[in-house]
Amino acid sequence: MLQVLQIVRDNPTGSQFLMSSSTIPNLNAFRRGQRGRGRGSGRGVGSSHSGAAGLGHGRHRPHDEIIQNTDNDAATSRLSAVEAGYLEDPFARLLSADEDGPVARRLPLMNRGTYLRTASIDRIVDTFLSSTGHGCRQIISLGAGSDTRYFRLKHKRQNLAIVYHEVDFEANTRRKIGRLRSPPFADKAKTLAGVDMHASDVRLSEDGSTLRSSEYNIHPQDLRRLPRDNADLTGVDKDLPTLIISECCLVYLPPEDADAVLRYFSQLFPSTTPLAIVVYEPIRPHDSFGRTMVRNLMSRGIQLQTLEKYAGLAEQQERLKTYGFRGDDGTGSGAEAVDINFIWQRWTPPEEKERVDGLEWMDELEEFVLLAKHYCICWGWRGYGEGSGWKELPSSSPN
Amino acid sequence: MINVCCRAIAQLRACRPIPEPQVRELCYKAREILIEEGNVVSVHAPVTICGDIHGQFHDLMELFRVGGDVPDTNYLFMGDFVDRGFYSLESFLLLLCLKVRYPDRITLIRGNHESRQITTVYGFYDECIRKYGSANVWRYCCEVFDYLALGALVLGATTDVPPAASDNENTQSTLPPEDEEVESEVLNANGDILSKTLRRRFAGLSMMSHHTNSSRISPAPDVDVPSPPDHPASSLPLQSSPSSQSLFTPPTSTTGAVLCVHGGLSPLIETVDKIRLIDRKQEVPHEGAMCDLLWSDPDEIEGWGLSPRGAGFLFGADIVRHFNHNNDLSLVARAHQLVMEGYKEMFDKTIVTVWSAPNYCYRCGNVAAILELGEDGSNGGCIARANGDQGRREPVGTDGSEGGSGVLWNLASPGRRYRVFEAAPQGTRGMPAKKPVGEYFL
Numbered sequence A: 001m002l003q004v005l006q007i008v009r010d011n012p013t014g015s016q017f018l019m020s021s022s023t024i025p026n027l028n029a030f031r032r033g034q035r036g037r038g039r040g041s042g043r044g045v046g047s048s049h050s051g052a053a054g055l056g057h058g059r060h061r062p063h064d065e066i067i068q069n070t071d072n073d074a075a076t077s078r079l080s081a082v083e084a085g086y087l088e089d090p091f092a093r094l095l096s097a098d099e100d101g102p103v104a105r106r107l108p109l110m111n112r113g114t115y116l117r118t119a120s121i122d123r124i125v126d127t128f129l130s131s132t133g134h135g136c137r138q139i140i141s142l143g144a145g146s147d148t149r150y151f152r153l154k155h156k157r158q159n160l161a162i163v164y165h166e167v168d169f170e171a172n173t174r175r176k177i178g179r180l181r182s183p184p185f186a187d188k189a190k191t192l193a194g195v196d197m198h199a200s201d202v203r204l205s206e207d208g209s210t211l212r213s214s215e216y217n218i219h220p221q222d223l224r225r226l227p228r229d230n231a232d233l234t235g236v237d238k239d240l241p242t243l244i245i246s247e248c249c250l251v252y253l254p255p256e257d258a259d260a261v262l263r264y265f266s267q268l269f270p271s272t273t274p275l276a277i278v279v280y281e282p283i284r285p286h287d288s289f290g291r292t293m294v295r296n297l298m299s300r301g302i303q304l305q306t307l308e309k310y311a312g313l314a315e316q317q318e319r320l321k322t323y324g325f326r327g328d329d330g331t332g333s334g335a336e337a338v339d340i341n342f343i344w345q346r347w348t349p350p351e352e353k354e355r356v357d358g359l360e361w362m363d364e365l366e367e368f369v370l371l372a373k374h375y376c377i378c379w380g381w382r383g384y385g386e387g388s389g390w391k392e393l394p395s396s397s398p399n
Numbered sequence B: 001m002i003n004v005c006c007r008a009i010a011q012l013r014a015c016r017p018i019p020e021p022q023v024r025e026l027c028y029k030a031r032e033i034l035i036e037e038g039n040v041v042s043v044h045a046p047v048t049i050c051g052d053i054h055g056q057f058h059d060l061m062e063l064f065r066v067g068g069d070v071p072d073t074n075y076l077f078m079g080d081f082v083d084r085g086f087y088s089l090e091s092f093l094l095l096l097c098l099k100v101r102y103p104d105r106i107t108l109i110r111g112n113h114e115s116r117q118i119t120t121v122y123g124f125y126d127e128c129i130r131k132y133g134s135a136n137v138w139r140y141c142c143e144v145f146d147y148l149a150l151g152a153l154v155l156g157a158t159t160d161v162p163p164a165a166s167d168n169e170n171t172q173s174t175l176p177p178e179d180e181e182v183e184s185e186v187l188n189a190n191g192d193i194l195s196k197t198l199r200r201r202f203a204g205l206s207m208m209s210h211h212t213n214s215s216r217i218s219p220a221p222d223v224d225v226p227s228p229p230d231h232p233a234s235s236l237p238l239q240s241s242p243s244s245q246s247l248f249t250p251p252t253s254t255t256g257a258v259l260c261v262h263g264g265l266s267p268l269i270e271t272v273d274k275i276r277l278i279d280r281k282q283e284v285p286h287e288g289a290m291c292d293l294l295w296s297d298p299d300e301i302e303g304w305g306l307s308p309r310g311a312g313f314l315f316g317a318d319i320v321r322h323f324n325h326n327n328d329l330s331l332v333a334r335a336h337q338l339v340m341e342g343y344k345e346m347f348d349k350t351i352v353t354v355w356s357a358p359n360y361c362y363r364c365g366n367v368a369a370i371l372e373l374g375e376d377g378s379n380g381g382c383i384a385r386a387n388g389d390q391g392r393r394e395p396v397g398t399d400g401s402e403g404g405s406g407v408l409w410n411l412a413s414p415g416r417r418y419r420v421f422e423a424a425p426q427g428t429r430g431m432p433a434k435k436p437v438g439e440y441f442l
């Protein structure tokens, strides 16, 4: 396993075949595992398809598989936080892996962390929506997995004019689309969010991995190939005010590929289009907690590939500045980065803090602070005029 | 019983659970012993004080390796034996077996996790169900929890750092000259000195502090650093008060008692005797004195504050200073809070946190520590009365922040040796094959 990962790391450009035959049984073992866990129809077609297309980048597969499965973990955490009362999300259960069984309960500190991650991105989304007039807006969610944000948004405001794009590995999009079209979810989406998953404008690809509609789109797309193939994401409107969300996504890519994704989107949109981005991911790999985190995740086969390069808040902020959110034109653009502990301290209103504090006994305070200091929210914006809400989000950099 | 106990100890040392009927018998026997103990157990120095264990069995074995075995070493564990780690059951039952076998060589006091409510959230309940298929063993253990003492009072500690174990003769050469007195030192798991602090001389001018630092384990950030020579001295009544000088010449090695509790102080408890009045044989209540002792934390505030944990209180330096003064204590030792360096002295060394679970939850990357207090031999073995007035005194509250008005002449703090250790090596840890998920945000 580690040997395979090493190859992935040492050969990020994918220009050579370094795979030795001894590693191939590994890959097959992982494929079998995937088939066993997969859901939805058209699976047989899909796997033969990915088998053919995957030959060129087959060496990514073990790590890909593990990264794809991080979404299950995130969905379970989300469901735990919902069940414990931290988050309101009527869609979480139906999109998680254990939709029928008992909820795997997470510890209070994990629930709080999941809550803060979701609440802070929600606030960025709200800032984006309130800073861009009344016309149609666009959100592109990278590595969206089983995320429920589109449906939560429509649940809150059914009249919201929005085009929503989700991008993820094919294995994940197919599984999600299967769940979205299942009767329990489709009913809920219709009654609570006014979204009809079976409307005439909703079109699926033959293998069930792509979903198109006038408003909601799911793209099976390996992000590493997006800039390289220069393939357009069908339906992305370059003139709509746009927010890009990377929630634990770019960090799993090789640094060159993660940078290429940012460059791609930065260049895709003209400078006149209001564009914003929010990135949530781990930071600070160099202290003892961080070193342990890297080691523990590595033992589960999870590589945080950009963590070394974007190790701290300053590097995260600098990255966004480098890729188009420069902050050299007054309030029109900028980039900020804070850790999740800061989010708890400064973004959470007192009454909300009190509510969350009261949900569960929290005996893991020091541990929570440690953990929360190792995750960050960074956001950038550009093409905005005076009076946008971006400067109102509390940040640690002096205004 | 002793035979049964020895067998059980052997089996538990191998990290193998003992059969349910044995657990039941053990818990019954333990309760008989614990019921005889007061709410505040008196413990005579020398003693080794330990903080949270949290089911990290292999690290508990490492602790015994570093600190010495029972009954050779006299131990005081300040609670939180269970929850979070994978081996709460084996850890707690081993400690309980040792208690039954050597009741005078090991003291166990209650932590906030020794509670029915908390163990159902944080893992011990689930572990018992997993290992026995029913909640019986959990129930037996919870009944024992109700009988654990709430605190301990260490008497007869010396102001000297306790003599090092004989196999560390090499440390002799690093001892300071006669006129310098070591107040505390930090040793790594091999017994090498990482740092030490010299006692401040209040009668004279010399205030020095030495650090030797030669390891990957860094000393706690709050270990005394040399103060500017003119700063604290100016707030002391030394020149104007000749009587105060006599307190130090000749120095005695007598110190006050050390109160050990899991969490901290309570606004409802002004004296140690008040703790003795609590009816402790119950589940940990959500509020009140018993709850506070197990849940509270020291914090950089004045007076009392609300605890963000939802139970207990925060208390400031002034509270500790006055509590120690009024109760002839020289130190409060407590656990309850994860500290990355394993121990943390606060408030002019009037309170210390000891944390004994290295790499807590297999995730936090911290080191652990135990605290050794030596025996005062100067009284021919007699224990100084806790309220005795002939003890050596030192001013506390001399940080200058209050212009000296808050200075109390409290009994001198005991000499303290911290042994710092890391998590047991991977090979011996025996992590379960299926690791629990959800330790990180993915």
Ligand SMILES: [Mn+2]
Binding pocket: B052, B080, B111, B112, B113, B262, B335, B336, B337
């Ligand atoms: Mn505790």
